[in-house]
Amino acid sequence: xxxxxxxxxxxxxxxxxxxxxxxxxxxxxxxxxxxxxxxxxxxxxxxxxxxxxxxxxxxxxxxxxxxxxxxxxxxxxxxxxxxxxxxxxxxxxxxxxxxxxxxxxxxxxxxxxxxxxxxxxxxxxxxxxxxxxxxxxxxxxxxxxxxxxxxxxxxxxxxxxxxxxxxxxxxxxxxxxxxxxxxxxxxxxxxxxxxxxxxxxxxxxxxxxxxxxxxxxxxxxxxxxxxxxxxxxxxxxxxxxxxxxxxxxxxxxxxxxxxxxxxxxxxxxxxxxxxxxxxxxxxxxxxxxxxxxxxxxxxxxxxxxxxxxxxxxxxxxxxxxxxxxxxxxxxxxxxxxxxxxxxxxxxxxxxxxxxxxxxxxxxxxxxxxxxxxxxxxxxxxxxxxxxxxxxxxxxxxxxxxxxxxxxxxxxxxxxxxxxxxxxxxxxxxxxxxxxxxxxxxxxxxxxxxxxxxxxxxxxxxxxxxxxxxxxxxxxxxxxxxxxxxxxxxxxxxxxxxxxxxxxxxx
Amino acid sequence: xxxxxxxxxxxxxxxxxxxxxxxxxxxxxxxxxxxxxxxxxxxxxxxxxxxxxxxxxxxxxxxxxxxxxxxxxxxxxxxxxxxxxxxxxxxxxxxxxxxxxxxxxxxxxxxxxxxxxxxx
Numbered sequence: 001x002x003x004x005x006x007x008x009x010x011x012x013x014x015x016x017x018x019x020x021x022x023x024x025x026x027x028x029x030x031x032x033x034x035x036x037x038x039x040x041x042x043x044x045x046x047x048x049x050x051x052x053x054x055x056x057x058x059x060x061x062x063x064x065x066x067x068x069x070x071x072x073x074x075x076x077x078x079x080x081x082x083x084x085x086x087x088x089x090x091x092x093x094x095x096x097x098x099x100x101x102x103x104x105x106x107x108x109x110x111x112x113x114x115x116x117x118x119x120x121x122x123x124x125x126x127x128x129x130x131x132x133x134x135x136x137x138x139x140x141x142x143x144x145x146x147x148x149x150x151x152x153x154x155x156x157x158x159x160x161x162x163x164x165x166x167x168x169x170x171x172x173x174x175x176x177x178x179x180x181x182x183x184x185x186x187x188x189x190x191x192x193x194x195x196x197x198x199x200x201x202x203x204x205x206x207x208x209x210x211x212x213x214x215x216x217x218x219x220x221x222x223x224x225x226x227x228x229x230x231x232x233x234x235x236x237x238x239x240x241x242x243x244x245x246x247x248x249x250x251x252x253x254x255x256x257x258x259x260x261x262x263x264x265x266x267x268x269x270x271x272x273x274x275x276x277x278x279x280x281x282x283x284x285x286x287x288x289x290x291x292x293x294x295x296x297x298x299x300x301x302x303x304x305x306x307x308x309x310x311x312x313x314x315x316x317x318x319x320x321x322x323x324x325x326x327x328x329x330x331x332x333x334x335x336x337x338x339x340x341x342x343x344x345x346x347x348x349x350x351x352x353x354x355x356x357x358x359x360x361x362x363x364x365x366x367x368x369x370x371x372x373x374x375x376x377x378x379x380x381x382x383x384x385x386x387x388x389x390x391x392x393x394x395x396x397x398x399x400x401x402x403x404x405x406x407x408x409x410x411x412x413x414x415x416x417x418x419x420x421x422x423x424x425x426x427x428x429x430x431x432x433x434x435x436x437x438x439x440x441x442x443x444x445x446x447x448x449x450x451x452x453x454x455x456x457x458x459x460x461x462x463x464x465x466x467x468x469x470x471x472x473x474x475x476x477x478x479x480x481x482x483x484x485x486x487x488x489x490x491x492x493x494x495x496x497x498x499x500x501x502x503x504x505x506x
Numbered sequence: 507x508x509x510x511x512x513x514x515x516x517x518x519x520x521x522x523x524x525x526x527x528x529x530x531x532x533x534x535x536x537x538x539x540x541x542x543x544x545x546x547x548x549x550x551x552x553x554x555x556x557x558x559x560x561x562x563x564x565x566x567x568x569x570x571x572x573x574x575x576x577x578x579x580x581x582x583x584x585x586x587x588x589x590x591x592x593x594x595x596x597x598x599x600x601x602x603x604x605x606x607x608x609x610x611x612x613x614x615x616x617x618x619x620x621x622x623x624x625x626x
Contacts, residue, residue, distance in 0.1 A: 292591055292592075295591040295611060296520060296523075296591055298611065299523065299591055299610045299611045300520070300522045300523060300526065302611060302613055303523065303526040303527075303610070303613060303614055304522075304526055306613040306614050306615065307526055307529060307530055307533075307614045310533070310614075310615075324522060328522070
């Protein structure tokens, strides 16, 4: 039980898009920002470190120069003072010029290279009194320099650092312990004004530190909104998809203001549903018609049998009845075969086996075979074709079916004494075969419907309404088509249009 | 079973079905007329006295509903039995006001019963 409760609360979906866009993205950004600020921090640290190092160096040089001067002044009781004075003032005049000239030269060179005359230099006693200072160092600042001076151990060269803010300027100050030959403890102070750059850098680091969490928060927030916006159509599609059943295919997703990619998804989805709807309708109509078509012959068989059996009858009547049963059974079988063929044509066009053969030879063969059929009805058949070979790429078996369906129709509907003419021509890359009869023709309102499945005109016994549809389907699967011209009372002409593969003139 | 002055008009486009019903009615003693389409049916109706019409709903040109309405308007006393290979409840939906409905697959015996019932 406990475990279950725990499970339910801890419901983070790790493979959800929302998670990826918001949390993961924010995390990655956070890590990057952190690394970036880490680098910045290190860089600015180095920068400040450099300033301090320079100060160290300056203080050190001052230390050495003072000692050098001190040595130069020798036994003079005021040697230290004079040495400091000379060093701090950074000028060259002195009565003992010869001895100190060298030192002065060196010192001045260093002052120049370090830009020391821009810095604040002070020399103070350990007790906290500045005895020598550079010109630019005012009293107020001198006092500030002296605040918090502490040296726990008296060792020469020990340094500490401080940062002072004065008049909106930052001054970095170094304090260096100076132990004199005679043991006096003093402090050398060098202060460097940190220009606007360093100030900016400090401020900038601060802003970066503050903005990182703000950025991350905003990213997360925007990410959530984006995710919702992107996922809204997906959720809509999911919801709608659930409502679509084989009974109700009418719903479509309305593409509101979706993004382009989502719109594509929505359109594709809607199209798919439409196609499915079409398919279902097709299948529904098909089964409905198929059942109907088969029910009629069965009704006849049952009716005929029941009627005949009501009382004793002469043998001829039984024979006639059985004849009816036989024919209607045949009719049903043909219908079933035709339906199976149509289903295959609709859903498995791969049953076709395309080979190359001469169309004219093929047509001639069909013509010869149809003639015998027509002769029984006293219908005259003719064929006219141009010379040469006409190669086509087709499924011979099914093409035969196509042509026989049309020719059989023509012969069936043409009364005794009529004619059926087959004319073959070739224009460009197409072969046209016209099958014209002198039958009753087709009424104008029926013309557009004769290729429909199960459509029959008034002469209902002559077929199941599938023959022409099968022919047209086969034609289309061969990249061709069948068209018809007809007038009531003037016969019909069916034109079968097929692609030619190549033409060889004899 | 039937009286000789009851005339039945069979309207059906399927010749073999027509034939079965013609023989059924003739053997039962009815007078029979037949038509393969609406035009033929109307021709017969205006020329002769018809008592019962056996009307196939689905026919190629004019459908059964239209012809039914025409017959009703022409002579409301004519009893129309609607027939089809569709089941009876479906037929009822298509033509609600017919006298009776006949599913052809039920066979000739049932048909005779319905006709007998209709002419009472």
